[in-house]
Amino acid sequence: MRIEDYALIGDMQSAALVGRNGSVDWLCLPRFDSPACFASLLGDERNGHWWIGPSGPGPRLSSRRRYRENTLILETEWDTESGTVRVTDFMPPRQANPDLVRIVECVAGTVEMGTHIRIRFDYGRIVPWVRRTDGLLQAIGGPDSVWLHSPVPLQGGDYAHKATFRVSAGDRLAFVFTWHPSHSPAPHQIDPEAELAETEAIWTEWVAQSSTHTEDRWRDAVTRSLITLKALTYAPTGGIVAAPTTSLPEDLGGVRNWDYRYCWLRDASMTLDALLGAGYVEEARDWREWLLRAIAGRPQDLQIMYGVAGERRLPEMELPWLEGYEESRPVRLGNAAVDQLQLDVYGEVMNCLYLARASGLLAISRTWAIQRSLMDFLESHWDEPDEGLWEVRGPRRHFVHSKVMAWVATDRVIRQVERFGQHGPLDRWRALRERIHAEILEKGYDPERNTFTQSYGSAELDASLLLIPQTGFLPPHDPRVTGTIDAIERELMADGFVLRYPIAQENSVDGLTGGEGAFLACSFWLAEARAMVGRRKEAVELFEKLLSLRNDVGLLAEEYDPRYERLVGNFPQAFSHVPLIHTAHTLTRPGCTPRYTEILGGEREQEQDGERA
Numbered sequence: 001m002r003i004e005d006y007a008l009i010g011d012m013q014s015a016a017l018v019g020r021n022g023s024v025d026w027l028c029l030p031r032f033d034s035p036a037c038f039a040s041l042l043g044d045e046r047n048g049h050w051w052i053g054p055s056g057p058g059p060r061l062s063s064r065r066r067y068r069e070n071t072l073i074l075e076t077e078w079d080t081e082s083g084t085v086r087v088t089d090f091m092p093p094r095q096a097n098p099d100l101v102r103i104v105e106c107v108a109g110t111v112e113m114g115t116h117i118r119i120r121f122d123y124g125r126i127v128p129w130v131r132r133t134d135g136l137l138q139a140i141g142g143p144d145s146v147w148l149h150s151p152v153p154l155q156g157g158d159y160a161h162k163a164t165f166r167v168s169a170g171d172r173l174a175f176v177f178t179w180h181p182s183h184s185p186a187p188h189q190i191d192p193e194a195e196l197a198e199t200e201a202i203w204t205e206w207v208a209q210s211s212t213h214t215e216d217r218w219r220d221a222v223t224r225s226l227i228t229l230k231a232l233t234y235a236p237t238g239g240i241v242a243a244p245t246t247s248l249p250e251d252l253g254g255v256r257n258w259d260y261r262y263c264w265l266r267d268a269s270m271t272l273d274a275l276l277g278a279g280y281v282e283e284a285r286d287w288r289e290w291l292l293r294a295i296a297g298r299p300q301d302l303q304i305m306y307g308v309a310g311e312r313r314l315p316e317m318e319l320p321w322l323e324g325y326e327e328s329r330p331v332r333l334g335n336a337a338v339d340q341l342q343l344d345v346y347g348e349v350m351n352c353l354y355l356a357r358a359s360g361l362l363a364i365s366r367t368w369a370i371q372r373s374l375m376d377f378l379e380s381h382w383d384e385p386d387e388g389l390w391e392v393r394g395p396r397r398h399f400v401h402s403k404v405m406a407w408v409a410t411d412r413v414i415r416q417v418e419r420f421g422q423h424g425p426l427d428r429w430r431a432l433r434e435r436i437h438a439e440i441l442e443k444g445y446d447p448e449r450n451t452f453t454q455s456y457g458s459a460e461l462d463a464s465l466l467l468i469p470q471t472g473f474l475p476p477h478d479p480r481v482t483g484t485i486d487a488i489e490r491e492l493m494a495d496g497f498v499l500r501y502p503i504a505q506e507n508s509v510d511g512l513t514g515g516e517g518a519f520l521a522c523s524f525w526l527a528e529a530r531a532m533v534g535r536r537k538e539a540v541e542l543f544e545k546l547l548s549l550r551n552d553v554g555l556l557a558e559e560y561d562p563r564y565e566r567l568v569g570n571f572p573q574a575f576s577h578v579p580l581i582h583t584a585h586t587l588t589r590p591g592c593t594p595r596y597t598e599i600l601g602g603e604r605e606q607e608q609d610g611e612r613a
């Protein structure tokens with residue numbers, strides 16, 4: 001299956017990927033970052049999967065699929081010679097144990113169906129003991145246990161279970177797969193039809209709260225992105241994962257395979273910025289609570305990422321028994337970026353907390369105390385080299401984006417004092433803000449080429465510089481900003497997409513072998529930057545080109561590889577859906593998001609370069 005052949009279902013504690021062939025090929029339980037019990041995504045069927053689909057002659061891939069409107073409930077349909085069948089897949093937002101529900105429904109005629117389930121705990125490695133208890137199939141291995149309620153008799157063999165069955169118009173058969181700790185008594189059995197109704201109500205009510213202002217033609221894309229971001233939140237703690245997968249490659253067959261099932265302060269802050277722009281303040285409150293718990297302690301111990309409950313140790317390791325997605329090895333767990341210094345996260349966190357406050361989230365004194373101690377740390381470390389937002393594995397540098405975000409951090413705490421009367425060393429912070437600003441203009445800007453550069457003194461460009469107009473560091477129309485946009489368009493684009501940074505043969509920046517696709521966020525940033533400097537027509541063109549890369553159910557991976565015309569990288573990726581939402585808002589009515597009203601000076605008139613596209 002290609003990455004774009006998958007759809008996401010989830011319960012805001014974990015998520016599954018369902019292929020267009022009806023196979024669940026990825027599912028980690030009980031949390032996003034738990035070991036997978038279906039891991040064929042990163043290997044093959046021997047590593048665990050659960051297929052349901054027509055078994056007779058005819059297409060293996062579905063004829064069509066969609067999410068039920070404004071929900072995360074997936075409906076996959078096959079037209080066969082004898083009839084049409086639908087499989088409805090969902091994970092009910094959790095009460096006790098995680099459940100995966102699959103309802104087979106014959107829409108017309110008669111269809112021969114099949115199912116094949118191979119449960120493998122610990123990312124495809126543990127073959128469980130399986131037994132039948134009270135009409136259920138129970139699989140046990142180590143700490144994990146799953147119970148499967150099957151409405152049709154399953155036959156065991158070759159350490160898997162299968163069945164064939166026939167459905168006729170009007171038939172509905174529900175399969176329920178429930179995880180629970182292996183030491184606990186049997187889990188409570190849910191009523192799948194009642195859970196379906198309840199799950200639908202939860203999602204549609206959540207979507208109804210949105211105050212997003214988007215042109216009609218982009219509304220579905222924005223709504224699907226919002227639902228996807230919400231699905232990546234971890235409900236018990238308020239943490240937000242960057243993506244629900246590990247090791248989907250940025251370079252097919254290559255080594256750029258990372259585990260994204262963690263909470264990056266950068267990705268999470270940006271996600272909340274997007275949710276706040278659509279009126280979702282509750283998620284910001286939950287995340288603020290998560291943040292306060294996760295980073296509690298000494299400011300110098302702040303990490304750039306944590307586990308979903310705030311875990312600090314995320315050691316990177318490899319899973320050699322998995323051959324990797326299309327042989328992209330190694331498959332990694334954990335992420336060594338956890339130990340990096342990335343100064344931009346201070347800016348992203350302060351920006352997010354400021355916007356949340358300005359959006360009506362009440363102040364709590366603990367937050368301001370933490371912000372002040374983070375500022376103490378930043379004041380004495382902002383001028384150090386770091387690994388930057390791209391988490392390079394080469395030597396540290398003075399990345400310009402990191403410095404701009406240190407300016408943002410300082411600017412936002414100053415605003416919090418000025419606007420909300422919070423106490424802080426205003427004069428000292430104002431002087432710091434000036435100093436950072438002046439240094440960036442002196443060392444991070446090349447007057448001859450009229451562009452900001454990737455790092456102090458380098459000739460290279462970097463797509464993160466496209467974020468400058470969104471920060472308030474300089475007005476969007478400043479010639480140094482427009483010059484940077486022009487330079488990136490000239491020098492950092494391939495096949496119509498923006499690259500993160502140049503990847504040369506002898507790559508000294510990121511310290512990795514191989515190339516990568518186009519990191520999608522960067523092209524959205526260009527679309528938004530164009531919109532902000534009044535180049536609306538070109539902004540819309542690029543935005544719609546990016547929208548066309550979404551798969552049939554509206555999802556984006558981290559990157560797109562124009563060589564193969566395929567999505568690559570972890571999937572679906574918050575970092576791609578966030579700028580999709582921002583760009584749609586900016587192109588529609590920027591004045592309605594806190595980012596504009598609070599930072600960029602209220603309702604802004606967008607200059608038009610001709611007709612509305």
Ligand SMILES: OC[C@H]1O[C@H](O[C@H]2O[C@H](CO)[C@@H](O)[C@H](O)[C@H]2O)[C@H](O)[C@@H](O)[C@@H]1O
Pocket residue numbers: 242258259260264266267335336337389390391392393510575
């Ligand atoms: O490019 C090398 C790095 O790639 C990953 O980082 C990227 O994903 C992060 C999560 O979305 C994002 O915050 C970061 O900006 C991206 O560069 C990976 O996690 C790193 O370990 C790796 O060095």
